[in-house]
Every structure is written in C-alpha cells, then in structure tokens.
Amino acid sequence: MEIKQRSEIQRQYKWRIEDLYALEEGWQFDYDVLSARENELDKYRGRLGDASVLLECLRVKDELEEAMERLFVYANMRLHEDSRVSEYQGMADKAGNLLSKLSASAAFIEPEILALPDSRIKNMAKPGLEVYRHYLDNLARLKAHVLSPEMEELLARSYEIAEAPQNAYSMLNNADMKFAVIKDEYGKEVQITHGRYISLMESANRDVRRETFNAFYAEYIKMKNTIAALYNASVKKDIFFAKAHKFSSSIEASLAENNIPVQVYTNLIKVTEEFLPDMHRYVRLRKKILNLPELHMYDLYTPLVPEADTKVTYEDAKATVLQALTPMGAEYTRVVKSGFNSGWIDVYENEGKRSGAYSWGAYGRHPYVLMNFDNKLNDMFTIAHEMGHAMHSYYSWDAQPYVYSGHTIFTAEVASTVNEALLTEHLLKVTADDIQRRYIINHFIEQFRSTVFRQTMFAEFEMLAHQMAEQGEPLTVSSLCELYRGLNEKYYGGGIILDSQIDFEWARIPHFYNAFYVYQYATGFSAAVALSRRILREGAAAVDDYVNFLRCGSSEYSIDQLKKAGVDMSASTTVRQALSVFRGLIDKLEAAG
Numbered sequence: 057m058e059i060k061q062r063s064e065i066q067r068q069y070k071w072r073i074e075d076l077y078a079l080e081e082g083w084q085f086d087y088d089v090l091s092a093r094e095n096e097l098d099k100y101r102g103r104l105g106d107a108s109v110l111l112e113c114l115r116v117k118d119e120l121e122e123a124m125e126r127l128f129v130y131a132n133m134r135l136h137e138d139s140r141v142s143e144y145q146g147m148a149d150k151a152g153n154l155l156s157k158l159s160a161s162a163a164f165i166e167p168e169i170l171a172l173p174d175s176r177i178k179n180m181a182k183p184g185l186e187v188y189r190h191y192l193d194n195l196a197r198l199k200a201h202v203l204s205p206e207m208e209e210l211l212a213r214s215y216e217i218a219e220a221p222q223n224a225y226s227m228l229n230n231a232d233m234k235f236a237v238i239k240d241e242y243g244k245e246v247q248i249t250h251g252r253y254i255s256l257m258e259s260a261n262r263d264v265r266r267e268t269f270n271a272f273y274a275e276y277i278k279m280k281n282t283i284a285a286l287y288n289a290s291v292k293k294d295i296f297f298a299k300a301h302k303f304s305s306s307i308e309a310s311l312a313e314n315n316i317p318v319q320v321y322t323n324l325i326k327v328t329e330e331f332l333p334d335m336h337r338y339v340r341l342r343k344k345i346l347n348l349p350e351l352h353m354y355d356l357y358t359p360l361v362p363e364a365d366t367k368v369t370y371e372d373a374k375a376t377v378l379q380a381l382t383p384m385g386a387e388y389t390r391v392v393k394s395g396f397n398s399g400w401i402d403v404y405e406n407e408g409k410r411s412g413a414y415s416w417g418a419y420g421r422h423p424y425v426l427m428n429f430d431n432k433l434n435d436m437f438t439i440a441h442e443m444g445h446a447m448h449s450y451y452s453w454d455a456q457p458y459v460y461s462g463h464t465i466f467t468a469e470v471a472s473t474v475n476e477a478l479l480t481e482h483l484l485k486v487t488a489d490d491i492q493r494r495y496i497i498n499h500f501i502e503q504f505r506s507t508v509f510r511q512t513m514f515a516e517f518e519m520l521a522h523q524m525a526e527q528g529e530p531l532t533v534s535s536l537c538e539l540y541r542g543l544n545e546k547y548y549g550g551g552i553i554l555d556s557q558i559d560f561e562w563a564r565i566p567h568f569y570n571a572f573y574v575y576q577y578a579t580g581f582s583a584a585v586a587l588s589r590r591i592l593r594e595g596a597a598a599v600d601d602y603v604n605f606l607r608c609g610s611s612e613y614s615i616d617q618l619k620k621a622g623v624d625m626s627a628s629t630t631v632r633q634a635l636s637v638f639r640g641l642i643d644k645l646e647a648a649g
C-alpha cells in the first residue's frame with residue numbers, strides 16, 4: 057500500500073498543532089522576543105544569597121524556559137509531521153540553538169545556590185519563594201557531597217574526558233561495527249542492523265533467528281577486548297566520581313541523584329529472585345508451545361502466538377480503550393474522550409512522518425500524542441499507553457507551577473503502564489476468541505519478561521560488576537563473561553541451552569554506560585501493575601490517590617509520590633504483587649496448553 061502524503065490525511069486524524077501557535081508568524085515573533093532576552097539572567101549572577109533576588113531570578117528563569125519549551129516543541133512537532141520540509145528543519149535548528157544558549161546562561165544558578173551556607177538555603181524566606189521550597193531542598197540535600205569550588209571546578213573540567221568510554225563505545229557500536237548480510241525468511245538478503253535485530257530475532261523461521269544471532273554476536277566477540285576495556289573504564293569512572301563526592305559506593309551515588317534508597321534496588325533483585333521458578337516455567341512452556349527439541353537463546357523473541365489477523369479500526373480502538381479505562385472514573389475518562397475529539401492525537405502514517413509513538417507537548421497547552429496507527433491490536437495498546445503519558449502531563453500541568461511540571465524518570469512509565477494493564481484486564485474479560493486471548497496473555501507475559509526480568513538481570517549485572525571493581529577485582533573479558541553467564545543460568549534456568557555467544561551480551565548493551573538506570577523500567581512497571589490492581593480492587597478511593605499522584609509532577613520525591621498513590625517501593629510488597637500477576641498469567645498459559 058502506498059503511503060499517503062500528509063495533505064491527503066483527513067483533518068480529524070491530525071493533531072491540532074495550531075493550539076500551540078495559531079500562525080507560524082506567532083512562532084517567529086516569540087522566537088525574536090526570546091532571542092533578545094538571551095542574557096537576561098546575567099544580572100542576577102553573584103547576588104543569589106538575597107532572597108528577593110533569588111526569587112526574581114528563579115521566576116525569570118522559569119518564564120524563559122516555559123517560552124522556550126513551546127518554541128522547541130512546536131518546531132520539532134512540525135518536523136515530525138514531515139521531516140522532509142526544510143522550513144521545519146530550519147525552525148528546529150534555530151530552536152535547538154536558542155535552547156542551548158539559554159541553558160548555558162542559566163548554568164550558574166544551581167552551583168551558586170549550592171555554594172551558599174546550608175542554613176542560609178534552609179532559612180531563606182520571602183513571600184512567593186515557598187513555591188521553590190522543594191526545588192531548593194532538593195538542591196541542598198546533596199550539599200554534603202559538594203566539594204570546595206576549586207575542587208568542583210576541577211572535577212567539572214574532567215567530565216568531558218570522563219565521557220570518553222561512553223562516546224567511544226557509541227562510535228564503535230553505531231558507526232564502526234558492521235554486521236553481516238543474511239537471508240531472511242523469504243530468501244531475500246538483508247543487512248543486520250541494530251534496528252532490524254529484534255525483528256529478525258522474532259522471525260518464525262528458526263534458521264533466520266539462528267543466523268542473525270550468530271552473525272550479530274560474532275562482531276561483538278571480535279571486539280571483545282576493546283569493549284571490555286571501555287566498560288572497565290566506564291565503571292572506574294563511576295567509582296571515581298562517587299568517591300570524589302564522598303559516597304560510600306557508586307550505586308549509592310547514582311541513586312542519591314533522585315533520592316532513591318539503595319534498598320529499592322536490592323529489593324527489586326531479591327523479590328524477582330523469588331519468582332524465577334515462574335520464569336523457568338515460562339521458558340519450558342516456550343519450548344513446548346514452539347514444539348522444539350531444544351530451546352536456544354535465539355528462540356526467546358519469536359512470538360508464541362502470532363498477532364491475530366483481526367483488524368482494529370481507529371474508532372473501535374478508541375472506544376475499547378475508553379471502556380477499559382472505566383475503572384478510572386468519570387472525570388478521567390471524560391478528559392481522555394475530549395482528548396480524542398479535540399486534536400491531541402496525530403493518528404496515521406504519512407510520507408516523511410516520524411516513526412513510532414510518543415506523548416509530548418508544552419506546559420500551559422494540552423498534551424499531544426504522535427503515533428502511526430496501522431489497525432493492529434498492538435496499536436490499541438499504543439493508544440492506551442500514550443494517552444497514559446498524556447493524562448499524566450495533563451494533570452501535572454494543571455496542578456503544578458512550571459518548575460514542577462515535568463515527571464521524574466522513576467515515575468515516567470507508571471501512568472502509561474497502568475493504562476495498558478487496565479486494557480489487558482478488560483480485553484481478557486471481553487474476548488471470547490481463543491487465539492486472541494492467548495495473544496493478549498502472551499503480550500502481557502512478554503512485557504514482564506522484557507521489562508521486569510530482563511532489566512532486573514541487567515541491574516544485577518551492573519551492581520555486581522561495580523562491586524567487583526570496588527573490591528579491586530579486575531573487569532576483563534573472562535570475568536565479565538563468567539559473571540554474565542552465571543546470571544543467565546540463574547534467570548533462565550536449565551530449560552534453555554545457553555549458547556556461548558550469550559556470555560557476551562554485556563558487550564552489546566549501550567545502557568550499561570549509563571549505570572544504574574535500567575532498574576527503573578522494572579520498578580516503574582511493577583508499581584504500575586500493583587496500582588492497576590489496587591484501582592480494580594478498591595475503586596474510587598484508589599482512583600483519587602492515583603490521580604493525586606498524576607497531579608504531583610516533580611513537586612515531591614518519586615518514592616513519596618508513589619507512596620501517596622498507594623505503593624511503597626522501598627518495601628518488597630509492590631514488586632511481589634506485580635510478579636504474582638505474572639505467575640497467574642503463566643498459570644493461564646499453562647492451562648491453555
């Protein structure tokens with residue numbers, strides 16, 4: 057089927073971008089105004105110890121950032137509509153440049169506040185400044201880990217050098233490494249790329265999967281010594297900065313940034329361990345359902361149940377999502393519905409449009425969703441997911457001042473996953489067709505596997521590798537491979553052949569150069585599943601707590617926000633509740649045999 061031009065798409069399926077700027081001249085006007093204010097923050101430099109100056113400075117900074125956000129979002133959303141349009145390329149470029157200039161001009165503010173005596177930050181009072189209390193507390197919280205200005209300056213100058221392992225890995229992985237050409241299931245030659253790897257691994261044809269797996273890993277194994285040296289340097293870098301800033305370990309330093317207790321991390325690993333027998337059960341079921349004499353690592357991605365042929369129209373998908381969200385109450389669904397009807401969503405693919413899906417927007421306006429709806433069941437899940445993000449923004453923007461209008465990374469995927477979990481529950485209730493039911497169950501199981509189990513295994517690897525280095529043990533190809541193989545044995549059990557290539561998986565994960573990050577995918581997903589259960593079980597009271605959480609933005613620490621919503625991430629119960637759902641799904645799949 058030929059892809060349409062954007063002009064051929066009916067208006068009701070395009071987002072109402074004019075709600076950001078009615079006319080392009082408006083964008084240009086704002087751009088000129090903001091450009092002229094580029095150095096406005098300069099006049100506050102060196103004076104932030106005075107509460108009135110501080111308040112004025114923070115207000116001006118927010119005002120500039122808010123205006124900048126709208127310019128940036130509009131230019132880039134335009135570009136995403138059709139990336140071939142040079143006018144939009146130019147606007148996005150200009151917006152990007154202005155954004156970095158403004159960020160640079162505001163860069164002095166936080167170090168200057170941090171240089172003030174502790175008691176001074178805590179006791180600053182001025183009508184209006186109380187809005188910024190959490191912002192200031194959050195800054196002051198890490199003051200014990202801030203060194204003298206000379207030391208901080210020296211460290212700051214080393215950051216660029218410290219990025220070398222990550223940059224070099226990224227260059228190697230994305231630019232220099234080339235993967236082999238293999239034959240796909242139609243006998244057509246395809247070059248393996250990062251983007252194609254997973255879809256080739258999902259192939260129903262086992263030869264394609266095996267060849268892809270072998271050829272892909274062969275390139276990493278060729279580079280094994282270089283990659284081990286880069287990873288070793290990256291871990292050493294984490295340890296160096298943690299020690300320099302007087303943290304007792306690199307994991308503590310990393311989690312302190314968002315005020316997450318280390319216990320949240322270790323609990324996740326401990327509780328996931330309790331449910332590994334269920335993961336092993338799933339592995340054995342996979343072998344049985346795929347009807348294979350042995351299950352290999354390259355058999356992990358191929359769908360157990362092919363996506364049912366059923367076509368889902370956009371109208372039906374919206375109606376089903378709305379129904380699935382009924383437990384959220386009348387107010388929530390009213391807003392979702394009005395979002396559907398008033399141009400929040402850019403629905404269909406067109407020539408030049410950005411692929412995938414996201415939710416975005418600018419404070420003070422309504423949120424937007426970009427997607428490429430293709431009448432598949434999976435696209436219905438995308439609507440539920442992205443509208444979850446959009447509703448999170450909608451509530452936070454409504455309730456919070458600009459400074460707290462964003463979400464913390466730790467909570468980012470909660471709202472989207474709650475909606476997906478509710479959709480799954482709803483579909484399981486109303487779907488009679490056996491194949492479709494199995495597809496839905498498997499879809500949810502795979503989310504648990506890839507978001508909880510896999511990311512927790514990554515998290516455990518990162519923790520152990522950093523501990524090894526902290527205890528002075530060398531990180532070499534063989535010690536990293538041994539560590540990784542042990543983890544694979546633990547997570548997948550004896551029901552799968554651990555092909556030797558998988559020992560090198562650590563060599564192909566770019567996230568490892570941004571240490572102690574991926575565990576948040578697992579905790580966020582677990583929190584969302586537990587919350588969706590609570591909403592289904594307790595109704596209105598649970599919904600109230602949940603909506604209050606959506607309204608929080610970043611005005612409180614993540615762990616406290618989630619506690620208010622009804623899940624305590626520092627206790628084991630939340631992850632256990634979520635993984636019990638996984639256990640139930642495996643039971644269902646087993647029963648469906």
Ligand SMILES: [Zn+2]
Pocket residue numbers: 441445469472
């Ligand atoms: Zn998401």
